[in-house]
Amino acid sequence: MRRDAMVAESHRKPPDHAHARLSLMTAPLTALTEFQRLEAQGSWRETPQARLREVIVSVGEASLTLMDPKSDQPLSHWSLPAVTRINPGKLPALYTPSSEAPDETVEIDDPLMIEAIERVQRAIASHRASPGRLRGVVTGLAVLVMLGGLIFWLPDALIRHAARIAPPAQARDIGLAVLADLERSAGAVCRRNSGQQVLDWISPDLVGADALVQVVPGPLNGARRLPGDLYVLGGDLLTTTPGPEAAAGHLIAARLAVEDKDVTLDVMRHAGLMAALRLMTLGTLPRDAMQGLGEAMLAEALPRPDLAALPPAFAERGLSTEPYARSIDPTGAAVLPLLEADPIRDGVPPAQLLTDEQWLALQQICAG
Incomplete structure (x- = not known):
């Protein structure tokens, strides 16, 4: 089914824990802000020894929030740029808040939620990389200008100095x-x-x-x-x-x-x-x-x-x-x-x- 059909269908059906729950922005600006809020059911394990716990996974602009489905109280907040998928290409998708300490995990099998997480991560990575590339380009141009200045200025400066002294x-x-x-x-x-x-x-x-x-x-x-x-x-x-x-x-x-x-x-x-x-x-x-x-x-x-x-x-x-x-x-x-x-x-x-x-x-x- 195409994405627009999936979005429309999600609007027609009432939200539950078996399907992703989402709401569209009235005026989308970028790929990163296509969704104001996206929620899906997941299975959370706080530590490797803890039992799996049903949670509602909510994607924000730069964070992933895990909530108790009964009380809607937040159980954990993950930074989206740091979220790592442990089993790429497999379902259910298994995520951890940090690749350096993958003790806490969450399983998600909703395709829309999985795609949304990846899109948000790509958008954040692109947004963070652009200033670095721009700085690199500006620095490179500055170096070229300096080298060009030295090539054209330094010989005449040395000749002037030799004549002066x-x-x-x-x-x-x-x-x-x-x-x-x-x-x-x-x-x-x-x-x-x-x-x-x-x-x-x-x-x-x-x-x-x-x-x-x-x-x-x-x-x-x-x-x-x-x-x-x-x-x-x-x-x-x-x-x-x-x-x-x-x-x-x-x-x-x-x-x-x-x-x-x-x-x-x-x-x-x-x-x-x-x-x-x-x-x-x-x-x-x-x-x-x-x-x-x-x-x-x-x-x-x-x-x-x-x-x-x-x-x-x-x-x-x-x-x-x-x-x-x-x-x-x-x-x-x-x-x-x-x-x-x-x-x-x-x-x-x-x-x-x-x-x-x-x-x-x-x-x-x-x-x-």
Whole structure:
């Protein structure tokens, strides 16, 4: 007989101890709450030595109650999640309140009651397992997010740390490694002693006492700042301009365009994580760490500072902004603010950077 027929029949017949007694909910919500109350006759043994006793077994939402059929007084309460069937698949079904101490038992032969107990147990188990699965899923996702964050964040964090903690001497070595790769495309560093002496003499006033300025014969469209307060100047600025003012202006602009730690960080990102780890642990870089960086630099636009920051810096050194501006744009259209804010026009006394002999020696730094 189908379940709905069994339920309907149970409503038509008066309840007794030989058949299950039940009442339906008016608006069922879930499989667990299909029955408000389900009762059936059973045989209860309180201990293995006790005699069987007829009881009414009642299923609640989470408990199994055994009652005296004469007085309706509860004799025992069992927790449904802990109820264990001792003889699966056999009739009458034999249940115990705990698999760990199966002394107390009850026999039930009503199929509807047996099925109800199993359904309630399954529903409770499912309800209790779902939060655990959800926590497992959430925990798994959190771990994946953390691992993903580490994968994407940790390498850059280590590279940043390596760039930040590099002492000046180590930063200079990094800059020299970049310069060595730059020489592949821009030509070997010009090393004529008389010209380098002029650079070493003038560079403290332009870019700082600890700065080192080097010249390469190839055009750089200005000057570039490398790690370790190292500056590289294109030889074209020395051979195509009437005086040292344009070259001096490009060195000042290179200092203002980027901080030493920032350019070190950019270089270390090119070198990569393994180079950063080696730098932090051994203090040296792999020989090929900067390979290709010089060519990439030449292909990029030269970093330029904010034009508004240049006139005050030029004024401190008694320099006109016009030679620098005209070396960028001979027409002056793109650098009009520099021309209009020329400190010399505003009355700043012009400084003589170099003597004619010094300028000639500097122009010949790449000769011979």
